[in-house]
Amino acid sequence: MHLHYAVKFQHLGYFVDYMINNKYVGSINMDTPDRKIIGYNGKQDITLENDITLSNNKVIKKGMLCRTYLYPLCGRSNFDVTQLAKNK
Numbered sequence: 001m002h003l004h005y006a007v008k009f010q011h012l013g014y015f016v017d018y019m020i021n022n023k024y025v026g027s028i029n030m031d032t033p034d035r036k037i038i039g040y041n042g043k044q045d046i047t048l049e050n051d052i053t054l055s056n057n058k059v060i061k062k063g064m065l066c067r068t069y070l071y072p073l074c075g076r077s078n079f080d081v082t083q084l085a086k087n088k
Contacts (some may be wrong), residue, residue: 009074016036018052018060019067036054038059044068 014030035042045067052060060066 008077009072010076012073012075014070014072017069017071018054020060020064021071022067025060025066026056026058027052028052029073033070038070040069042070054075 007080014033015027016030016034017027017037035044048060048062048064048066051062054060
């Protein structure tokens with residue numbers, strides 16, 4: 001028997017990964033998403049208009065070309081285990 005459940009998580013916010021020359025530099029946390037598509041398909045190549053300080057205290061200077069990815073920060077699972085017994 002194959003059981004397929006979509007486990008949902010409480011969203012705590014979002015984070016944006018910054019890559020320069022295909023190397024991970026760092027990330028920043030956000031409360032709301034800055035784009036509609038999340039993950040690899042939502043990648044954006046941007047030229048920075050201002051300096052950005054990342055969560056690891058690295059600074060990316062204005063004018064740098066970066067690739068960014070947006071991902072959700074997931075917390076506690078909202079999955080109800082009692083539903084497993086009802087579906088048997």
